[in-house]
Amino acid sequence: MALQNEPQSLEDCxxxxxxxxxxxxxxxxMRLRIAAxxxxxxxxxxGQKYGLRARADNFTDHELREGVAFARDHGVKVYVTLNxxxxxxDLTGLADYCxxxxxxxxxxxxxxxxxxxxxxxQSSDLRVxxxxxxxxxxxxxxxxxxxxxxxxxxxxxxLSLTEASRIAREAGLEVEVFGHGAMCMSYSGNCTISNxxxxxxxxxxxxxxxxxxxxxxxxxxxxxxxxxxxxxxxRDLNAIGQLGEFCRLGIHxxxxxxxxxxxFYVATVTRxxxxxxxxxxxxxxxxxxxxxxxxxxxxxxHRDYFSGxxxxxxxxxxxxxxxxxxxxxxxxxxxxxxxxxRGSYLALRLTAALxxxxxxxxxxRRGPALAWRVRGMQELDGSPITQARQDSVIRVPRAELPxxxxxxxxxxxxxxxxxx
Amino acid sequence: MRCVSFAxxxxxxxxxxAAPGVEEVLLEPELLARQGRxxxxxxxxxxxxxxxxxxxxxxxxxxxxxxxEFDLVTDELVEWNLTLFDAVRVRDLGAAMWLRQQHPDLPxxxxxxxxxxxxxxxxxxxxxFAPALERLTxxxxxxxxxxxxxxxxxxxxxxxxxxxxxxLFYSPRPLLSANFEPEEDDGWIEVxxxxxxxxxxxxxxxxxxxxxxxxxNRDLFQLDRLDGLRDAGLHSVxxxxxxxxxxxxxxxxxxxxxxxxxxxxxDLAELWPNRAIAPFFKxxxxxxxxxxxxxxxxxxxxxxxxxxxxxxxxxRFLAYLVLRDFDVTEVGEVVLPTGDAVPVSGISxxxxxxxxxxxxxxxxxxxxxxxxxxxxxxxxxxxxx
Numbered sequence: 177m178a179l180q181n182e183p184q185s186l187e188d189c190x191x192x193x194x195x196x197x198x199x200x201x202x203x204x205x206m207r208l209r210i211a212a213x214x215x216x217x218x219x220x221x222x223g224q225k226y227g228l229r230a231r232a233d234n235f236t237d238h239e240l241r242e243g244v245a246f247a248r249d250h251g252v253k254v255y256v257t258l259n260x261x262x263x264x265x266d267l268t269g270l271a272d273y274c275x276x277x278x279x280x281x282x283x284x285x286x287x288x289x290x291x292x293x294x295x296x297x298q299s300s301d302l303r304v305x306x307x308x309x310x311x312x313x314x315x316x317x318x319x320x321x322x323x324x325x326x327x328x329x330x331x332x333x334x335l336s337l338t339e340a341s342r343i344a345r346e347a348g349l350e351v352e353v354f355g356h357g358a359m360c361m362s363y364s365g366n367c368t369i370s371n372x373x374x375x376x377x378x379x380x381x382x383x384x385x386x387x388x389x390x391x392x393x394x395x396x397x398x399x400x401x402x403x404x405x406x407x408x409x410x411r412d413l414n415a416i417g418q419l420g421e422f423c424r425l426g427i428h429x430x431x432x433x434x435x436x437x438x439x440f441y442v443a444t445v446t447r448x449x450x451x452x453x454x455x456x457x458x459x460x461x462x463x464x465x466x467x468x469x470x471x472x473x474x475x476x477x478h479r480d481y482f483s484g485x486x487x488x489x490x491x492x493x494x495x496x497x498x499x500x501x502x503x504x505x506x507x508x509x510x511x512x513x514x515x516x517x518r519g520s521y522l523a524l525r526l527t528a529a530l531x532x533x534x535x536x537x538x539x540x541r542r543g544p545a546l547a548w549r550v551r552g553m554q555e556l557d558g559s560p561i562t563q564a565r566q567d568s569v570i571r572v573p574r575a576e577l578p579x580x581x582x583x584x585x586x587x588x589x590x591x592x593x594x595x596x
Numbered sequence: 597m598r599c600v601s602f603a604x605x606x607x608x609x610x611x612x613x614a615a616p617g618v619e620e621v622l623l624e625p626e627l628l629a630r631q632g633r634x635x636x637x638x639x640x641x642x643x644x645x646x647x648x649x650x651x652x653x654x655x656x657x658x659x660x661x662x663x664x665e666f667d668l669v670t671d672e673l674v675e676w677n678l679t680l681f682d683a684v685r686v687r688d689l690g691a692a693m694w695l696r697q698q699h700p701d702l703p704x705x706x707x708x709x710x711x712x713x714x715x716x717x718x719x720x721x722x723x724x725f726a727p728a729l730e731r732l733t734x735x736x737x738x739x740x741x742x743x744x745x746x747x748x749x750x751x752x753x754x755x756x757x758x759x760x761x762x763x764l765f766y767s768p769r770p771l772l773s774a775n776f777e778p779e780e781d782d783g784w785i786e787v788x789x790x791x792x793x794x795x796x797x798x799x800x801x802x803x804x805x806x807x808x809x810x811x812x813n814r815d816l817f818q819l820d821r822l823d824g825l826r827d828a829g830l831h832s833v834x835x836x837x838x839x840x841x842x843x844x845x846x847x848x849x850x851x852x853x854x855x856x857x858x859x860x861x862x863d864l865a866e867l868w869p870n871r872a873i874a875p876f877f878k879x880x881x882x883x884x885x886x887x888x889x890x891x892x893x894x895x896x897x898x899x900x901x902x903x904x905x906x907x908x909x910x911x912r913f914l915a916y917l918v919l920r921d922f923d924v925t926e927v928g929e930v931v932l933p934t935g936d937a938v939p940v941s942g943i944s945x946x947x948x949x950x951x952x953x954x955x956x957x958x959x960x961x962x963x964x965x966x967x968x969x970x971x972x973x974x975x976x977x978x979x980x981x
Contacts, residue, residue, distance in 0.1 A: 224894070238898040263742065263880065264714045291717030310711060314666040316690030320724065332662070334768050339663035363660050365711050366766040370882075371737060372812050372875065373794045377882035379711070387765075389791040393801070395776050396786040403775045407789070408767070408808075485662075492774035515906070515917055516961040521948040523915075523961035525906055556915050556963045558950055567972060569907040569915040569961065571948055583959070 195457045196422050197429040199255070199352065200446045205235070207442050208243045208254075210513070210584050214443045214541055215450030218253040219243075220286060222435060223277070226258040226270060228309065228381045237276055244281045253283035257435075258296065259307035261289050261365065261379040271299035278302050286330065288365060297325045305352065308332055309365040309379065314339075318347035328352055330431065333359055337418060337486050341425035350428040355415035356445050356473075357433025359484060361387045361408045411496040414481035416469055419452050419461070421486075438527075440510030441476045443539055443586040448472050451542050468544065475508035475588060511536055511587040521571040522581065523556070528589070530570075532562040536589040538581050545588070552576035597826045599854055600654075600755065600834045604633055604846050606645055611847040613649040615854035620652040620832070622685065627669060628657040630766070630806045631838060633782060636676065643680040652682040658707055659806050661688045662768070670694055678702055683730055696728060703730040705755075713738060715746060722752045731755055731831060736762060736816055737876050744828035753831030758819045759853075759868055760836025762812035764799065772803040800839070811839075817872030819857055820864040840869060892935030896975050902927065903956065903976040913963045914970060916945075918956040925954075928979025930970050938969055940976075 200216035202208035211219045221243065222234040235243060240256070247254045256277055260266070270292065277285060278300040285302050287293045288309035296302055305328040306312055306321050313332045321329060328350035331340050337353065344351040360367065367378055369386040376382025387408045395401040415422070415430070422430055430453075432445050448469040455461040473481070479496040498504075512526040530536070530550055537545035552573045553561050564570045574581075599617040602624065603609050612618045623646075624632035625639045634642065639655070646653035655678065661669060666688075678684065683703035686692045687710075695704060704725055712718050713735055722729060733755045734743055747754045772785040779785075783805060788798035797813040822833060835853065838846045853867050865872065876882075903916040924945060930938045945962040947953050956962050 234894075236894065236897045238901070261711050261713055263738075264745075266883075267714060267716070289711060289714070289717050290720040291712070291714040294716050294720050311660055312690075313688065314661050314663045314690035316666070316693035317688060318690075320689045320693050323724070324720065332660075334660075334662045336664070343663060361769065361771070362765045362767045366660070367764065368737070369764045369794070369810070372762065372764060373797070375882055376885055377737075377880075380883050380886075382882060382886060386791070386794060389793045391789040391791045393772075393775070393787040393789045394798075395779075396788060396800070397779060401776060407771050407775070408765070408810075410769075489662075490769050492770050494769060495771065495774070516948060516959060518947060518960065519949040523948055525917075555909060555912075556948070556961075557909070557913050567907060568909075 193423055194426045194428070195453055196353075196427045198446065198449050198453060199429050199431045200442060201432055201435040201437065202243075202442065203234070203435045203437070205239050205243050205246075206513075206584070207439050209246055210439050210586070211442050211446050212247055212250045212252045213584050214446040215454075216252055216446050218255060218283070218429070219247060220255040220257055220431075220435070222257045223273065226260055226262065226266070226273070226292070228257065228259050228379070228383075237280070240277075240282070241280050248281065254281075255284045255286055255305060256282050257286045257307070258292055259286050259288040259309050260292075260381055261309070261377075262292060266380070267291065267295065270295050274300040274302055284328070290324065293321075293324055293326065303327050305330060307364075308354065311363045311365050313363075315343045315346035318343050318349055318351075322347055322349050328428065330354075332364060333413070334363065334485050334489070336488065337421045337425050337427060340427055344426065344428065352429035352431050353422070353427050353486075354413055354433055354484070355418075355422070355430040355449065356413055357437075358479070359410040359413050359433075361410045406497050407495060409479070409496045409498070410490075411482045411494055412479045413484040413486075414473060414478075415483060415486055416448060416452060416466070416473060418483060418486050419449070419456060423453075423456055438510050439513055440527075440586050440588060444472055444476045444588075447539065447541060454542075471507075472545075475506050477504040477506040479504055506591070508537075508588040508590050511589045513587065514538075514581060514583050514585045515569065517574065517581075517583050520574055521554075522574055522577060523569055523571055524587065525569050526564055526566060529566045530564045530589075534589065536587055538578065539586045539588060540580055546578040546580055548578050548581075548587075597822065597830055598832045599758070599857075600832050601850055602656075602836060602838050602846050603642055603646070604838075604841075605844070606642070607845055608847040609642060609645050609649055609651065611845070611850050612646075613651050615847075615851045616858035617854050618651065618835075618850070620654055620682075621646050622654050622656045622834075623681075624656045624658075626805060627672060628655070628659060630658055630809060631802070631804060632656070632806075640677070640680060647680075647682075653680065654705060655681040655684045657684055657691055658687040660766070660768070661690055666690055666694075674698070685733070692725060696725065700728060702728065704728045705731040705733065708732045709735045709757075713742075715749060718746055718750055722750055726751070733757075733834070737880055737882075739880050740821075740824055740877050743830070744825055747825060747829040747831075753829075755832035755834055756818075756825070756830065757816055758822065758833035758835055759817045759872070760815060760834065761800070761839050762814070762816050763809060764812055765810035766807065767809075768807040770803055771808040772801065813871075815868065815870045815872040816874060817865055817868050818874040818877055819853070820862070821874065821877060891933060891973075893931060893933055893973065893975055896931050896977060900978040900980070901975050902978055903962070905930070905970060905972055905974040905976070906961070907972050908966065908970065911966050913965060914967060916956075916962050916964065916976060918958055918960045918962060920958050921956065922978065923955050926978045927976060929977050930967060931975045931977055932969060933971065933973045936969075937977075938967065940967065943967075
């Protein structure tokens with residue numbers, strides 16, 4: 177007996193032409209501003225408690241208020257993660273916090289725990305999105321959560337786009353699908369390795385990333401069969417080649433993973449997806465744009481990309497086998513960000529050392545990177561310098577910069593020598 | 597308090613029926629259970645045999661189900677006679693919803709071991725699946741106090757794992773078959789996985805048709821400390837000996853263990869062949885380290901926070917990013933990354949052009965003279981007056 181309204185096959189799903197919301201991560205206020213400037217439609221952040229990133233500083237209430245105001249001014253929504261799996265003692269203050277989030281103007285909260293969901297609903301009118309941590313994988317589970325008041329499901333990363341589309345239609349809910357970033361190898365929320373091996377609750381923000389470790393393995397009963405290496409470290413998701421399908425299948429939101437990741441990552445990835453989605457909206461993405469955007473995505477540190485389960489279930493080739501001492505790689509490194517432009521100068525915060533005559537690139541909101549042969553560096557007291565230290569702030573005369581450089585623009589450098 | 601165990605053969609059923617306190621067996625078909633080996637015919641036979649032996653037969657459906665797999669499984673399951681079973685135990689809420697729709701009178705047991713660690717969450721499940729819900733299986737990460745509280749307050753009976761493997765990880769991906777081959781026709785692969793970063797403990801890791809599971813190197817064993825929970829109303833305790841079995845049985849030693857429990861023996865743990873722990877029974881301190889992971893500065897980032905020190909040049913200047921508009925007279929102190937506060941008076945600022953400013957704007961980069969002890973990431977705080 178089939179469920180009512182069940183199509184005969186997944187391919188029977190109707191098609192749409194919705195451009196999905198582009199949802200970017202932000203681990204701090206600056207990255208929120210960068211995500212907004214680089215084209216996010218919505219940004220998800222963590223508050224001080226109740227989320228899954230214990231090591232991140234996350235947003236204080238004050239910062240959240242500022243972030244929401246900034247986002248609103250730029251037509252961007254802010255979602256707050258309350259997606260930890262909480263014990264009773266952890267729930268203290270949650271209802272008050274929900275009322276604060278509502279008063280601040282947070283658009284929605286992302287939860288995974290049914291108890292948290294119920295407290296949010298009892299204490300506020302906040303919209304509720306179900307976190308991927310809940311591993312909602314089918315339309316039946318989606319219907320359950322809809323009945324609990326959930327308006328959007330962040331689907332498990334084990335699903336294809338076709339499955340996601342069908343769940344949205346059958347459950348009558350918005351669906352959010354991860355499009356880029358790191359992936360849990362386990363069903364999300366179903367890994368407790370850290371709890372038992374490191375004394376840190378992975379589902380309350382303490383994940384120790386045990387899946388990225390090297391393991392020595394011996395087959396039970398066969399000591400002659402062994403191997404050493406990563407076996408449960410997933411390659412990173414990259415859906416830039418599937419964005420047409422996101423649109424065709426009417427996926428409501430495309431999510432970028434990475435609240436712990438750098439401004440370089442946030443800017444690069446948000447910009448890449450924004451450019452392709454905008455091109456699709458205008459009629460199509462040409463090969464040249466797609467090729468450039470793919471190159472840009474290679475720039476940030478990542479574990480070899482693959483398309484996850486978006487097209488077909490991930491197989492054993494989805495394991496990322498890497499050198500443990502150099503776990504991620506990218507073609508470029510993060511050099512810094514333009515903090516301020518006033519009068520005749522730009523203030524540049526450096527995350528890596530910079531030398532005069534080095535050729536580096538500013539990453540604009542759209543279009544090719546802006547090459548810059550480094551000239552005119554000065555200490556903030558005006559002393560000229562030819563070398564600038566990592567973690568310093570320097571000033572550069574605007575006249576020495578390429579046209580188009582603006583505040584919060586990210587600076588990158590190619591890891592191999594390059595010249596213009 | 598009842599005992600629950602697993603059965604894969606008639607011999608297992610015989611042992612379960614003979615074991616004091618065991619009133620229910622879990623039957624795991626390959627179609628539905630992560631570690632299921634039974635085909636439809638065998639699971640049907642075992643269900644009938646269990647009932648004949650006076651033991652409840654519970655169909656175990658503990659896989660998570662991506663939509664495509666859900667369709668395949670339910671297409672097949674509609675052909676099964678589920679009335680042969682006294683209840684169905686499910687993990688995926690979609691499966692629970694399907695059963696509620698297709699078999700509204702069939703008692704449901706919900707596996708709430710992952711993702712439901714508070715009363716409100718468990719109560720939500722009880723309310724959503726009443727009246728079919730007959731039991732919740734609770735997480736091994738709960739303390740005795742939490743479990744007891746839930747047993748007392750929830751409207752549905754509860755079960756805990758009394759002894760058995762601790763599941764650490766469950767993935768749908770086949771993670772072993774790239775490097776190892778199955779030893780048996782069942783296609784299962786089991787290895788021991790050891791990492792230096794995890795203390796070189798060998799974690800049993802199993803690939804079946806449903807993906808890959810990793811278990812802790814020690815078993816959970818708390819059968820010898822359940823008196824309090826029994827008094828709190830704990831309904832059932834699960835004894836999982838599947839990993840201790842041979843090809844012939846998954847209940848080796850069950851009768852002796854249950855008999856010892858029933859007689860109140862004090863050395864129960866000695867009857868369990870593997871090294872065992874009950875890590876969270878008394879306390880769960882898995883968030884205790886979190887405070888140390890956070891910067892002491894974090895709480896200072898409020899409306900009194902004026903600027904953040906971004907960098908400095910020793911004995912020359914400090915660079916600040918202004919976080920909110922302020923007048924120089926508002927400055928009270930600098931709080932260091934250590935949390936220590938350094939009082940500040942008479943500070944002056946210059947803008948990017950090097951011109952003195954008395955009023956700073958949010959987003960502006962300004963500099964001041966060097967302040968001893970102050971370093972990057974320190975925060976400039978307004979005076980409390």
